Amino acid sequence: MNIIELTIPKLGESVSEVTLSKWLKQVGDTIQLDETIAEVSTDKVDSEVPSTHAGIIKELKFEEGDTIAIGDVFAVIEISNSDVTNPIKEEVVVDNSNTEINKKETSTKIDQFLSPLVKRIIKEENLNLDEVLKIKGSGYNGRISKNDVLNFINNTSEQTSNDNPVISSASLNGNSEIIEMDKMRLLIAKHMKNSKKTSPHVTAYVEPDVTNLVKWREANKDKFEAKYNQKLTFTPILVDCVVRAIKDFPLINVSVDETETKIIKHNDINIGIATALPNNNLIVPVIKNANTLNLEGLAKGVNTIVDKARNNKLSPDDITGGTFTISNVGVFGNLMGTPIINQPEVAILATGVIKKKPAVLETEYGDIVVVRQFMYLSLSFDHRVVDGSLGGVFLKRISDYMENWDINQSI
Incomplete structure (x- = not known):
C-alpha cells in the first residue's frame, strides 16, 4: 500500500492561507480522483479542494474552522499498489469465454479510476468501452485526463474525416466543385469547433x-x-x-x-x-x-x-x-x-x-x-x-x- 499526502493548492497570487469550512469526507471513506474532499474559504473566495488521487482516507489533520497555510498537508490517503502502475490497463483481462460479463467487470474497474469530469465527457461523447481502452493516459501513473479524452476525440474525428469524407446533403452535379481545405483552414475549423464546445458563449x-x-x-x-x-x-x-x-x-x-x-x-x-x-x-x-x-x-x-x-x-x-x-x-x-x-x-x-x-x-x-x-x-x-x-x-x-x-x- 502507498501513502499520499494531500496539500492545500494555490488559490491566488495573494492568498497565503485558507480557513477549513467543511470536511466532505471522513477517515475510512473511499475517495475518487478529483472528488471534492473539503471546502475552504479565503477573504476573497470560497473553493472546493479536490483529491489528487483515488484511495481510502487515513487521516484528516485539521478541524473545521482551522486556518491552514497554502502548501500544508491537510489529509492523508492510502492508495493500492495497482494505482501506482498503470491501474486501468492492468485491470483489463481478456476473457473470450464470456464476453458480456468480462466487459461489464472491466467497465466497472475502469470507472473507479476516472475522475467525474472525465466520466462526464465520455458520457457526453458517447464513447464505448473499446474506445476508452484506446485512450492513452498522460496523467499520474497513466491516468486519463480531460485533455487525453478530448485529443482522442479530435484525432478520431480527423481519422474518420480522412477515411470517410463528409459530402454535403446537397446533390453533386456537373456544376458543383469539391474544394479541399488547406492545413490552416483545417486548424481554424478545429479551433473554432472546440471553442464552441468548450465555452458557453454569450x-x-x-x-x-x-x-x-x-x-x-x-x-x-x-x-x-x-x-x-x-x-x-x-x-x-x-x-x-x-x-x-x-x-x-x-x-x-x-x-x-x-x-x-x-x-x-x-x-x-x-x-x-x-x-x-x-x-x-x-x-x-x-x-x-x-x-x-x-x-x-x-x-x-x-x-x-x-x-x-x-x-x-x-x-x-x-x-x-x-x-x-x-x-x-x-x-x-x-x-x-x-x-x-x-x-x-x-x-x-x-x-x-x-x-x-x-x-x-x-x-x-x-x-x-x-x-x-x-x-x-x-x-x-x-x-x-x-x-x-x-x-x-x-x-x-x-x-x-x-x-x-x-x-x-x-x-
Missing part, C-alpha cells in the same frame, strides 16, 4: 458615439506619421481603450485551467489582433505587454504584426500568449458580429464599421438632431467565468473610453 452589444475620436484621428494622423514614422489607424486607439478597460476589470484577462475548477488571472495584457490573410484564412498575431505601451508603441505593434502576418513572416512567438482578442469586422463593411472566443481566452471583442447617423443631443435650448459617428461593439464572453454583469460593465467601459476620447490631447 454576446453583448453597445453603440458608442465615436465622433470625437474620429475627428481627433483625422486631425492628427499625418502629424503622428511624420513624428513616429507609423500610420495611425483606428486599431491602436481601440487597443488603448480596451487595455484601460481591462485594467479596470482584470477578471476579463483570465483563462480556465484544464480541470475547469481554477481561474488563471494574467497580469500581462497581451492583445491578439484577428487578421485576414490574402488566401482568405485568418490568423491572430499578438501584441505582448500592451499594458506597458503608449499610443506610439501600440501603433508600432499593430503595424508590425499585421505587416508580418500579411507577408507570411510571423514567428511562433508572434501568435502565442494572447489573453484577449479584437476582431475588426467593420473592415469588411459589417455593422457588427458575434465572434467566437479564441481559446483559452474568455472574451473577444468585435468592432463594426463606423457610420454617420442622426442623433438627438440635449442643449440648454432644447433637443436638436445632429449628424454623429457611431459604431457597434460586440463582446462574446465565456459564461462559465464571466457573468452578464461583468461582461456588460466591461463592454460599457470600453465604450465610455471611446466616447470620451480627449479631442485636445497632443501627439
